[in-house]
Amino acid sequence: MINKNIIISTQPVEQAEKLSSLIQSQDVEFIKMPLIKTKTFELNKEIKNTLINLSIFNYIIFTSKRGVSGFFKLLKDMKLSVNHTSSLKFAVIGKPTAIELKNYGFKADYINPGNTSKEFLFYLLRDVINNCDKILMPLGNLASNFLPDALSEVATVTKIDVYETIKLKNINKRTLNKIDQNDYHLLVFTSPSAFENFIEITDYVPSNKKLSILSIGQTTTNAIQKLGFKVLLTAKKSTIEELAKEIEKLNNKYNTVQL
Structure with missing residues (x-):
């Protein structure tokens, strides 16, 4: 009982x-x-080249809190910062991710009003993204390709894996x-x-x-x-x-x- x-x-x-x-x-x-547990990836050539050239992007889109923390840790490791201007904006999938972004000193310009990736995609395509935009998506190695693949049909999308999801067996x-x-x-x-x-x-x-x-x-x-x-x-x-x-x-x- x-x-x-x-x-x-x-x-x-x-x-x-x-x-x-x-x-x-x-x-x-x-x-x-x-x-599972997660850990931030070590800096590699792909990540370094992307972070050095953040100025080419119009949007950085975060789909998780862990993506935010991993992204800013890697920036810190490279002693770089983000210049949050009118030409570079942040979009996040929900309020918890927006709060995590705020913890690093930045306000999300766009927050998904829904609860799913499909709703986020609909919102981005309807209200945010244009054909000529360049988007950076810091993700985990096991993240779904649904959102970046769908956005790639209307804009230029760059993905970088900033954290790794490790399956625990013990x-x-x-x-x-x-x-x-x-x-x-x-x-x-x-x-x-x-x-x-x-x-x-x-x-x-x-x-x-x-x-x-x-x-x-x-x-x-x-x-x-x-x-x-x-x-x-x-x-x-x-x-x-x-x-x-x-x-x-x-x-x-x-x-x-x-x-």
């Missing part, structure tokens, strides 16, 4: 810490089981056993790469394993469903704060059922 509702987070450590702090007032057991066996025995309430996933790694580790297949999944957003949900698994709930906004709200609602629901 489960005494407390058990939430298992597969997020990177720093994200899990934030989610844990947001739900600490709730009567849950929060278990951290990170499946996972706590006790936590995996809880999942195997369905001794939990929610599995939290915040990236396609985390779920892909989870399946690689467990060898679960949809026909013999039902999972209770809370997803941070539609991109992650789509990746999970593509592998044949169902998602219990997708957060309305792709933020950790929204995940905390969904956990609170589900926790209250589970507690009501147990009464």
Whole structure:
């Protein structure tokens, strides 16, 4: 019998810490089981040549907080800075990314009003990008090509990998056993790469394993469903704060059922 509702987070450590702090007032057991970690790439010739020539770009588009931090770390390593002028603007996929950009002293000129890459693309094509524009996209090595490929049809796009996503294989066996025995309430996933790694580790297949999944957003949900698994709930906004709200609602629901 489960005494407390058990939430298992597969997020990177720093994200899990934030989610844990947001739900600490709730009567849950929060278990951290990170499946990925990220690190900034070392400077290479491609990155150096791109950063030296930032003045040729009209837009720098960020699709994640990690892309922002990786980009500015590499700039710092080269002892360079960004000249944020009327000819170089920032576009970001959501408010958390805009806040991360602000932490480095810059305000986003354009913030995606939606929650998905498709909505971001529609917004950029409708209100921002012109045919002659040159765009820089600092990304992770496992980032989807959907947005840069689509933008490349109307503008000149340069991609640079500024951070690497590493799949972790040394996972706590006790936590995996809880999942195997369905001794939990929610599995939290915040990236396609985390779920892909989870399946690689467990060898679960949809026909013999039902999972209770809370997803941070539609991109992650789509990746999970593509592998044949169902998602219990997708957060309305792709933020950790929204995940905390969904956990609170589900926790209250589970507690009501147990009464």
